[in-house]
Amino acid sequence: MEGERLVARRYQLKxxxxxxxxxxxxxGHDTLLDxxxxxxxxxxxxxxxxxxxxxxxxxxxxxxxxAARLSHRNIVAIYDVVExxxxxxxxxxxxxxxxxxxxxxEQGSMPVRExxxxxxxxxxxxxxxxxxxxxxxxxxxxxxLVTPEGRAVLTDFGVATAEADPELPVVGTLTGxxxxxxPERAEGRDFGPPSDLWSLGATLYAAVLGKSPFxxxxxxxxVAAVITEEPDFGRLHPxxxxxxxxxxxxxxxxxxxxxxxxxxxxxxxGEPAKERGRRRRxxxxxxxxxxxxxxxxxxxxxWSMMSLNGPALPMATASPSPSPSPTPSPTxxxxxxxxxxxxxxxxxxxxxxxxxxAEGYTEWLSRDGASHLGVEEASAYAPARQMITDVEVTRxxxxxxxxxLRTDRVSTSYGSAIEWEAVFTAGDTRSQPWLTSxxxxxxxxxxxxxxxNAYLLTWTSEQTRWANQTVAMxxxxxxxxxxxxx
Numbered sequence: 001m002e003g004e005r006l007v008a009r010r011y012q013l014k015x016x017x018x019x020x021x022x023x024x025x026x027x028g029h030d031t032l033l034d035x036x037x038x039x040x041x042x043x044x045x046x047x048x049x050x051x052x053x054x055x056x057x058x059x060x061x062x063x064x065x066x067a068a069r070l071s072h073r074n075i076v077a078i079y080d081v082v083e084x085x086x087x088x089x090x091x092x093x094x095x096x097x098x099x100x101x102x103x104x105x106e107q108g109s110m111p112v113r114e115x116x117x118x119x120x121x122x123x124x125x126x127x128x129x130x131x132x133x134x135x136x137x138x139x140x141x142x143x144x145l146v147t148p149e150g151r152a153v154l155t156d157f158g159v160a161t162a163e164a165d166p167e168l169p170v171v172g173t174l175t176g177x178x179x180x181x182x183p184e185r186a187e188g189r190d191f192g193p194p195s196d197l198w199s200l201g202a203t204l205y206a207a208v209l210g211k212s213p214f215x216x217x218x219x220x221x222x223v224a225a226v227i228t229e230e231p232d233f234g235r236l237h238p239x240x241x242x243x244x245x246x247x248x249x250x251x252x253x254x255x256x257x258x259x260x261x262x263x264x265x266x267x268x269x270g271e272p273a274k275e276r277g278r279r280r281r282x283x284x285x286x287x288x289x290x291x292x293x294x295x296x297x298x299x300x301x302x303w304s305m306m307s308l309n310g311p312a313l314p315m316a317t318a319s320p321s322p323s324p325s326p327t328p329s330p331t332x333x334x335x336x337x338x339x340x341x342x343x344x345x346x347x348x349x350x351x352x353x354x355x356x357x358a359e360g361y362t363e364w365l366s367r368d369g370a371s372h373l374g375v376e377e378a379s380a381y382a383p384a385r386q387m388i389t390d391v392e393v394t395r396x397x398x399x400x401x402x403x404x405l406r407t408d409r410v411s412t413s414y415g416s417a418i419e420w421e422a423v424f425t426a427g428d429t430r431s432q433p434w435l436t437s438x439x440x441x442x443x444x445x446x447x448x449x450x451x452x453n454a455y456l457l458t459w460t461s462e463q464t465r466w467a468n469q470t471v472a473m474x475x476x477x478x479x480x481x482x483x484x485x486x
Contacts, residue, residue, distance in 0.1 A: 007028075010032050011029070017038065026039045028094070030091070038092045040090040044056050064078055065078075069132055070157075074153055074154060075154050077092065098145070112208070115240065116243075116265045116266075117150060117269045118144065119261070123265070126154070137195070138156065179226075180199045182198035183198075186223050186226045191252070197256065198252075201244050201246075201261075204244060214231070336350060338479075344482075345483045347479055350366070353365055353367070354367075360376060371459075372460045375457055375458075379454060388418065395424075398427055398428045398429070400424065401423075402423075402424040403424070404420055404422045415449055416449055417448045418446075419445060421442070422442075422443050423440065424440070441462055445457070453482065457477050
């Protein structure tokens, strides 16, 4: 029973921490040295012949001893390897921290500076391992632990191997996680330290966008994507482009070294960031349908609280203010102001509304908080109908009674557009804190694709106020113009 069993008459198993295909990890206690430990019970395939079982035991012991040679604050320490019940047990440093995979799954995408900090620490760990002739071969979010203080630790060297090991898996044998393996490994070619660096690049991509850039749901489709497809860097924050594009170069000879990647990530971590809350909203469906909104850096126009003192946007007539205001009614030319985004697109927004901008997403909120305007920008990653489906699937997680009312094509002079109208009741508002839980809303979405670019314009209002906003809404959405050259 948990809490009673002793392994090798020394290591007490207290409780199971997790289980994967290759083993079970236990929280344990070293009764000899009186210290907490983590104990990995290595699971071997059932039905192995005796000689193969012996070979696996020897190999696991050798791998554990290889990893135990490494001493670095960002590499989990290996204390011991023992055999019991015909299988190996690896005793390791116990780090009370969630994995990067768990953090992203439970809390959403990581802030850009945090991703850079994690990347630099794991680069240092890999540099140490590679200098000792050790390849990890399974770098992925599940194998990186992140403490509340920000320490990132590379763990589970269960498939780690010395480069000179004569018993390396034969060419064609795939170890590790398909979504994070390098193309040379997926193709069964020779590999070395650059393969671990590719895996780190895919891992950092997943930390921002929720999953590997090559994850296609099945192993075959994922491996095919690794071999033949390029990552969609248009969905990343620009500050991470240099480092991740260098780490994810298809040719290992052209891939960034650990030192080069560290140099590219250093200024990203060092930039001061203004973050309106780590999980501000979940509207960035174009940037990452599976992820919550990414946080941006200041100084690059990726984040700026906006007074938006641009010129007034001329309108034929004044439209009603979207919400009652104690101030006198503005003149027709001052009801709206023109906003020019860092990406070059423009839109007229209600002058009295306040705005802010995060990566790929700009929004305005009425004074009373009852109405909201959003513009989201990214790449046109799929046909419009599919993107609309993605939007609705993502939103349904936090909304109740979501119902689409209509879908229509819209004629524009610069590209194709589809708009749809829907109603819903706000539920969990953590991803959209301007909503009020339990209140019924009505929303108009306009999806515009111009070449490889996509824009989602959204006007949302409490349903009881909708009728009074249709004129202003029509003019605002109609004033949108994509960036020059789109």
